[in-house]
Amino acid sequence: MSSILVLGGTGEMGSVAVTDLAQRTDHDIAIADPRVEDARALLRRLGRPEQVYRLDVSDDTRLVEVMAGHDLVLNTTLMRYTLAVTDAAIAARVHLVDLGSYYDDTLAQLERNAAAEEAGCRIVPGCGVAPGLTNVLAALGAGDLDHVTGVRMYSYITHPMYTSPGIVVTRFDASTGRSVILRDGSLVERPSFGDHETIEFAEPYGAQQVHLVPHPEVVTLPRYLDGVRDVVFKVGYPAEENNRIATLLSLGFDSDEPFDVDGHSISPRRFAAAYIGRRGLAPTERSANVKKVLVDGVAGGLDTTVRYDFAVENSGRSASATITGTVAAIAADMVTAPSAPGVRAPESALDPNDFLDRLAERGLEVSASKATE
Template sequence: MAARSRWRKENSMKIVVLGGAGDMASRAVRELAAEPEVTSLTVADYNLEGASHLAAELGSRVRAVQVDANDHEALVATLRGHDAAASGIGPFYRYEARVARAAIEAGVPYVSLCDDYDAAQAVLALDAEARAAGVTVLTGLGWTPGLSNVLARKAAEQFDLVDEINVAWGSSASDSDGYAVILHTLHIFSGLVPSFQKGRLLSVPAGSGKEQILFPPPAGTITCYHLGHPEPVTLPRFLPGCRVRTVTLKGGLAEQPLNELAIWLARLRLTDTPAKKDVLG
């Protein structure tokens, strides 16, 4: 019994999930609450009512706190004292870098679902600051980016030379909901977005490069476009020795009218600033 108690103490973790009441992060909360090593789990969200309902559902190890990602000092205070922090606070183009900075200041290892390319670039720019503080920061550990990066790395390790990596995703508008999801969709269809081609990071128009891509059932064929995701920024940087010359990212919604609507809103310059996205969202 003494050995088991000592093992539990040494392997116990206090984790905070920021935006934990949201559509995506709440799933992470449920997974973490089922892990015996997680002895304390904080659901931190601006929506205190939603966070409280989730915490009450999951038991005594889970508590809810309110946090405003616009309040740096409050964010740092919420993070302090935890062994790790996970974030689903979006839209990431607005909040990812500021939340990562708060984690670095609090001295808490940080991981997020960030899927905006410019937010990923902003976090990569914090590398020296994070190293100096001894804090590990992982941005973009969802399904795309995240699993897409892991699969690309795994495949690349099977070859002596990798020249080209093409990432594609397709989803339905009904797969997830929330205000931040709408803003993210408007953002990735707007302006110029990164694409790594012939050894250089280029800017290409979002919504260009139209291509029909066949996905496994039940998705089927979805029309995909160059969109603003982080893979063309991160994969060339983190595939040492592969000398990859091209990394593209294309994505699209199964509901083609929504793809076309997002493209036309961007062409009309109705989504080219955060304020304009807020109005449409």
């Protein structure tokens, strides 16, 4: 039994993780969050001791102090805190699992491997649904081949940006700046929200348009899967959501530069997140998070592709929150088991068969198939 601290444990994804850990493990669970009454109420409903810390995660000194009293920290806060929380975990000498960031921050986390080893910390970044489940499926597929050459990952997400303020920020971050692909063994930068193509997802989702996003799987998989020469990750949304994103970006709502309104200073991004994200999903609105992972290589002398399909649906709540929080809880529980310290991506740190067994125990099944040429 370990002591697990969940940063942001009252949020959409954090509360799912807290619930899963409380109901399925015997670990001690604590929450660090600005919303202390909500945190106490959540733990009370789950029949757990109300071990709660009031914490602003941007307070580095306080962050280390709170983390130091626990064995493992599960970070479910916003991506902009990823590196600060990673450094705090190393300073506090505690293990860390997070939901993932984009490729540049993930590379910076991997560069902290020596510091994590010296501190005796196991740090596993990117343990949500993507990155996270996608990495695990890539590793599983590679193990089913004699030689792996490429990994293609596709996501289709139906909930709109007005689901929550955090989704607004995520849509902006995923649709601006640069993304990377691995092409013939070299990383190539491409504009995010570009390189569109149509991908056939499992029924009932069918053909959907997808585009590049700055996901980290592209930079982690080549480190652990020998022979990989090509890796790509793309995401798609319904057409009306793509139109919303394009319109808001063209009007500059992704900008952090503040402007003045009647003597009040606010950035377009903060305004958009607060205003658009306040609506939320209606109780009857459906939400789906769909994944397709293709692992290419050779098996028995034949060109072979291993395919994985996975989908989660919800009504009135983001499907992404449900599956991301669940995957993070599974990963946190697995990382409490003794293993070598250091910073390792999920495809290296988590046993894929054990991981999928735990997912299946929760009624979440991954469909697998294999095709040869």
